[in-house]
Amino acid sequence: MSDKPEGTKDMAQRPPYQHRSAEDFGEVKWRGKCQCGQVKYKLNKEKPLKAKFCHCRGCQMTHAAPFQWAAIFHKENLLFEKGAEGLAFYSSTNKTREYSLPTKVFCSWCRSPIMDEGRNVCLLFPESIECGDTDAERLEWRKAFEVDCHIFYSQRILEIPDGKLKWAGMDEDSEKVDDMGKPTE
DSSP states (O other): OOSSOTTOTTGGGSTTTSOOOHHHHOOOOEEEEOSSSSSEEEEOOSSOSEEEEEOOHHHHHHHTSSOEEEEEEEGGGEEETTTTTTEEEEBTTTTBSSOOSSEEEEETTTOOEEEEEOSSEEEEOGGGBOOOSSHHHHHHHHHHTOOOEEESGGGOSSOOOSOOEEESSSTTSSOEEOTTSOBOO
């Protein structure tokens, strides 16, 4: 019996797990890691496609928090330094620890959540991306990962009156709501 999670056989050949040379990957813009440092990754994009706060019940339970902060990147923009080594997976769709997309990705040692992986993109958690040591570096980090909107706000546990766009469900596929969750249109 293998100690690798079920379904991981082909993943080593695809981003973000496949080995790529520094030249192929490109300039590293950000670095991230889990809490214990066993899992490390690099990003070659300065900004995510979007950054969102997700208030769905699944994210609340996974993170034991009122909402999840996700920065969306194409898989090609992410590179795990050790491939899939040290990672654990959970398919909330199948309720199994197999690698089956979409899947939740954790450090297998400290269990820090790293990302949610979809078919085309990864939803990285900005808290695991290094933000620097100086005020200027932290400001650059905050600007890069600034939230665009809230999704599944109808499932929120608390109101966040931040003036950001809020969607009752998935953005663009649901109605817009105000800070108190009331429809705006």
